[in-house]
Amino acid sequence: MTSADEQHIAGRWFVAGGDSGEYLFEDGIDLIDLFSYHTRDSNDDGIPNVRIGHNGKHLVIRSQGYPNHVTAEFPNDKNPNAIRVQNFTFRLPLKPVRNRQITQLPMGPIGVALNGVVFFNPFERGGMNAVEGYSQEWLDSCCGHPEMRGVYHYHKFPSCLKSPFPDDGKRHSPVIGFAFDGYPIYGPYEAEGEMAKELSGKEKLDSCNGHSDPERGYHYHVTPGKFPYIIGGYRGKVEASNNRNLARAGTGAIKNNTRGKSERIGQVITNVSPRSAQPGETVKVQMTLSPQRAARAPVPREAPNWFQVGPYKGKNIKRRGNSVQAEITIGKEAAVGIPLDCHIEFKTPRGHTVVYKKDDAFTIK
DSSP states (O other), X not given: OOOTTEEEEETTEEEESSTTSEEEEEETTEEEEOSGGGOSOTTSSSSOSEEEEEOSSEEEEEEOOOOSSOOOOSSXXXXXXXXXXXXXXXXXXXXXXXXXXXXXXXXSEEEEETTSOEEEOSBOTTSSBSSSSTTOOOOOTTSXXXXXXXXXXXXXXXXXXXXXXXXXXXXXXXXXXXXXXXXXXXXXXXXXXXXXXXXXXGXXXXXXXXXXXXXXXXXXXXXXXXXXXXXXSEEEOOOGGGOGGGGGOOBSOOOOOOOSOOSSSOOOEEEEESOEEOTTOEEEEEEEEXXXXXXSSOOOSSOOSEEEETTEEOEEEEEETTEEEEEEEOOTTOOOSOOEEEEEEEEOTTSOEEEEEEEEEEEEO
């Protein structure tokens, strides 16, 4: 339902308060302001994280690509790159058009989250799965890391991204971003207690991680723990100006090429206890370390200077032998049912940062 103040632009997009007002997305029967929550200035340079406009055919997103949530410290011993402010301009088709053929995902940005941080496909530079297996890359507890140009990006469902609507597992997930064909990307839930990755029959996600329903039309879902994690290809006509690699993109959905287990990540964190908590709860979390399993060097003996479980920073960090403990407070609107990664950081006497992590180690229930 619209009011006199809400002007239809095209497709499922509206603007309230004139061309410089709030951009609203028609999600089922509701008009949702997706971006206002993410326009603040996270890096204090006087420029909002995300700025929204439109032209005749596109929603125009100008983004600094800078995360508005806590991250690991980069560079660190697993990643030599620093997070840098970007100057992105992305154009999303206001009226997505289905293609007969699937457009293959390029390397580099494939879509953009509501906070302006970009999504990448699941592969690392060599073309192997970066999320799991032998070529697994070190992603922080928010599921991101920077590449050599300093572009912080997500290879899988970003657990720290606030949509800004809660994803409590009691209804269809909210929108978390958009692919470059203009179709929305939703969180993992299709309905109460039912994740989209578990659907079967006519509702089953296609090879692009998308499907249609009467309320939303065609849309994508993220699939935590299941390839391709975010999207597997473009079901719609892609706006090629968003990534120069799209000009030479092939056809067809990507395929999983996971092999073996990563030796670079090193399972130094062998156990996390407890493994779950409830929204709004404050809990002491203990990580058990196995120093002899460090991939390159012995684990530092002191307490880590950083302790993180998904989006939650640990306080009152203590260490006794191979046990590290910290207190975390779960937000009342925490995403429910999503396995969270955990990581810790140590500062060496020379000022370097050493990091360790354990994937899928904690869940909000």
